[in-house]
Amino acid sequence: MKKPLLTLIAAAVLSACSPATDNATEHTTESGAETSATQQQDQALDYPQTRRDDTVDTYFGQDVADPFRWLEDDRSDETAAWVEAQNELTFDYLGQIDFRDQVRERLADAWNYERLGAPFEEGDYTYFYRNDGLQNHFVVYRQQGDGEPEVFLDPNEFSEDGTTSLAGLSFSPDGSLAAYATSAGGSDWRTIYIIDAETKEPIGEPLVDVKFSGISWRENDGIYYSKYDSPDGSRLSQLTDQHKLYYHELNTSQADDPVIFGGSDEQKHRYVGGRVTDDGRFLAITAANTTSGNKLFVMDLQADEPELVTVVGHEDSNTGLLTNDGDYLLLQTNLDAPNNRLVRVNASEPDAANWQDLIAEEDEVLSVSRGAGYIFASYMVDAVSKVKQFAMDGEEIREIDLPGVGSAGGFGGKDDADKIYFSFTNYITPPSTFSLDPESGDAELYFAAETTFDPENYVSEQVFYTSKDGTRIPMIISYRKDLQRDGSNPTMLYGYGGFNVSLTPSFSVTNAVWMDLGGIYAVPNIRGGGEYGQAWHQAGIRTSKQNVFDDFIAAAEYLVEEDYTSADKLALRGGSNGGLLVGAVMTQRPDLAKVALPAVGVLDMLRYHTFTAGAGWAYDYGTAEQSEEMFQYLHGYSPLHNVEEGVNYPATMITTADHDDRVVPAHSFKFAAELQSKDGGENPQLIRIDVNAGHGAGMPTSMIIDQAADVLSFTLYNMGYEKLD
Template sequence: MLLKRTLACAVLLALSGCSEPTNTSDQKEVKSSMNQVNSVVYPETKKGDVVDTYFGENVADPYRWLEDDMSAETADWVKAQNTATFSYLEQIPYRNKLKERLEKLMNYEKIGAPFEEGGYTYFYKNDGLQNQYVLYRSKGDEAPEVFLDPNKFSDDGTTSMSGLSFSKDGSLLAYQVSEGGSDWREIIVIDTHTKEQVEQALVDVKFSGIDWLGNEGFYYSSYDKPKGSELSAKTDQHKVYYHALGTSQDDDRVVFGDSEAQKHRYVGADVTDDGKYLLISASVSTSGNKLFIKDLSKENSDFVTVVGNSDSDTSVIDNDGEKLYLVTNLNAPNKKVVTVNANNPAPENWVDFISETDNVLSLSKGGDTFFANYMVDAISHVKQYNKQGELIREINLPGVGSARGFRGKKDQSTLFYSFTNYKTPGTTFSFDVSSGESKVYRESAIDFNSNDYTSEQVFYTSKDGTKVPMIITYKTGIKLDGSNPTILYGYGGFNASLTPSFSPINALWLEQGGVYAVANIRGGGEYGKDWHNAGTKMQKQNVFDDFIAAAEYLKDKKYTSKKRLALRGGSNGGLLVGAVMTQRPDLFQVALPAVGVLDMLRYHTFTAGAGWAYDYGTSEQSKEMFEYIKAYSPLHNVKAGVEYPATMVTTGDHDDRVVPSHSFKFAAELQAKQAGNNPTLIRIETNAGHGAGTPTSKVIDLYADMFGFTLYNMGVKEL
């Protein structure tokens, strides 16, 4: 049973000697007047006198007041910035045209792969432009019925559903609800036969799975509600609770995490399919976990340590009685599968089951077999193994791209998987576990002809000689004369891998003659733990160098030119764009940092940000680390008198993963110091979070604005 580790990154990400803001007489007041800069009217942003001291060095933080997401002053600033931004965007002549085309591209029936629970077949479906996917079900040959429709949870579609978990016999369903994109959620339990809610909702749940113990109750995770703002206050001690159905949440029992010895930032619980074992994964950061096991068949049994440190990532994927199957990168950077007896589960007793290879492994199970999905230069290769560790077959995939799925219950004879790449809309296939035969189950109905486009993989050389792969997609037959509008996308962190995947949003860009390039830079997981580590802490500059080299490659090979190149990335990718634009403002024309980690000296003081220290280190860690981080922190490297690319920072006012003050402060610095004629805007989505659960209507508006801004600042006059 794969342990559900709901970490604050998919996932993706207290200062000593700091002074508090003061209201001294010499502090500048907010000015009602507006400064007009290059046809953009920017609000005047006041500067405070906050100074933090790190290892004897004073660092000013003049926009600290924007961290207060509960203040009316910050709300007024947000409103004024959005007024300026949307006044600019309204001048773009083809903005509505882009929006209308994206609406058409996204307006097709989208249906997910079916899954079986309690005698019913369930599936997700979106009729086209519905803000949220609807959960349907059917029994036998009966027509499907709507089972749960999140579009009815709120009038504007900003309340979403996630974290679906059925009880053992499928008679009960627990699901999570998020309002405005927040990571804080409720858990609602319903009777699947009547669809009626069976008890009061659990509240204040964050970064949680839901794992049932039979039909009697379930395990979930959360933090104590923080003092102050629930959107930005630090959350540090995660706990696993057991909720007995029909009892008050106040009576829920803490299973793990209530002591100093058990203090971790991320803790997740899982129950094996047979209900015999409870598994606890505990992490202090987004990489590495401790693993504990408890025998539920024995009353008052204690937790037994499987892995007692956080130097590796290990999870239990399945069990046959006392025999455990684990996936681990302990002494295996590309991951392997091992077996061990649950009574003596320590690493010294592990036996290799599927050995490590030169390619990164991810594992799924279904039909009482295992599926090893290997990344070969970010491309999927899938092999099927039996319970003896013997290779059954290599799956014949329909092309070069990403295969996802191959999951199901032990007794299922048919499984499902999807296949896609950057130019090919996702197709769902059925898979016969016994014969290995794949059949098309459902093709995409999108109005897009993938045959008109080319997607190619290239390898380029980074600053230190490292070879880095990049996939470039474009309309077949384009001229490599440097004139093509190009978006270079990257992430480069948290062991996350960018594998080929189709998006109607990117299809819109391709239709306009745009080139879309994705660089698999260091910090990601495309080549295992070593590739990840090569882009962390004091090797973080490798990530930026890899991205810069990708941009240079695209220009050298005449895919594009400086005037027609944009860089885009979100979250840790927002940091990537922010760092590169402050290091190499001459490199490209447009910067699109989304929900970015941009204040690297203070990121760890908000919500669960301290858990990102494996990748970043912290400004308090050492003088050497402070100096290294400050040297690339986007907020601290905006310089007066420099011409920066045309920039549109994007964030959500309810983002409690990467708090919006990162974006607020960075935008304020850019507006104060931009020397050239390029606009520096911030677009702040209201009632929206880090991205998950964002309604379709807001997604369409956002990307029409983003692509319109990009093309307009590349000098494209008309479409």
């Protein structure tokens, strides 16, 4: 039913500037937005003064100043005052953009359509998620047979301002009980509530201090969950490095919950997760210290004396349990298979020497799911989906006929399900849900969103370009069919490039509005991601990280060379690790683009590992203490440490949030302070800080629209646009 269990695992000197000007003569774009060579800001920007201190760290004999270290204190009044002053400046600036409200209205109109999730059965009910358009959060509904749907959980009622979201929902095996997690203000910290599914009445007290956790039931008696000890200091920034798996029996105190894994020095790991197989037989436990590679253990819960059995005792591979077939475990792994394979092994002798391939490794990256008694194998072919159906013994049955070229997901369900649901989308196609008859392989449309966006008016093409070292990189470019390739089109280049994350085609309302305004949206599948398996990931980590930046730079140069756009009409965008990407590229090549939009970025590469669970990112990044070579490499590209005095950097709007405890906002605070203190050009260097929001997950629709309107307006304004139709 489920995919494999893997580790859970996103200023100082007063200065003046004026907005960018466009050297071209005044003209009107396809969208009717006008540009002007004489556009000027109403008044010059005066950046808030940011105190500098004398903090210095020494690495291998080299002193590195950190004058804005005090901004790391998220609980200080001085930091709060700085945030308020920066937001005041930024929102005053954005308020001068005449078409900002118009962009927001277009976004709200485009967002206002019904979205419906695939149905799933629990007990006597069919459940589904639905959003009527502009609701801040999806509502969970249920119905019996052909009866009228009723609200089961409405996250829009969790808080008055909509900033508390639903972060997980799990039902007991018979569907009579439910446990759900909430996130306040976008934080990774969760609270779990257990309720009677029929009456919705609470059972016991909520569970607190939960983080990076699933919710998995052991029969109807209790749940497994993961947590860290509550930090002594700031919950939003203090280092958390010992994760533990607990078992909570219903109607008992959380203080009495036993530690199942992680309570000793021998079992100390940064990330620990647990899940019970659908038949209740096995508890699978993953343990890891970084975001790549994990140990795997199983426990037979039906044994007279359950014992922890090691399946994989090292962290040199990613291995997860898909399901069990009686006494046999089905494991997805990249051990001796960089593109992944599915293996089968007896739970009593699960050592890798006894593994037998069910689905062997192929040239494309494999991801597996299970439902209706079948295995579904999803492959990435140049970042787009191909799906095959297999019997439980590994016999290939068919390739699933997908509705187009794009991303297909889902393909999961219970063993007794008579239908399997999957979703399909790409950059110009809003998500649709299909029901699949697993016996015949026939698929029918279950739900298609009715939006104002007509895919027939747009094109999404895949191209291949060459990076600095000769590597061939794919990129998907999407735009209106009537667009002219004359080098004048506003273009958003989006990237990530890390942590084995694959950027596959998906629909975004924000990007749809951008294209409707005459913009181009381009996404290269750069190294560091997982689009071509383990080797592609490895080619963009640690001392190979520059490959990622070179791939992104080459994508920008391709777009200019092929007359899609020009440097004056190009914006760089990315979030989290993608924020690092934008920060590194804009400091290495400030001439490359007109606008830079680093979001919730990892920008201080010398100290990232000292906050929350950041030490777990060392597999991709390395650390400054690791070796002198690693320190010099990190220091050489760290965005914070490579801002130079007097350089004219692109018009930059950094976005972050005060409750981001994944990539703490201090990264963005210090980078903004550095840019403002050394500003040497006309372009604005601003930071926009959301309040009661986190790394991005669970953000209410209203806040998403506000942020998107500001990002698009800032981008177009600094490309020289004065108004829209």
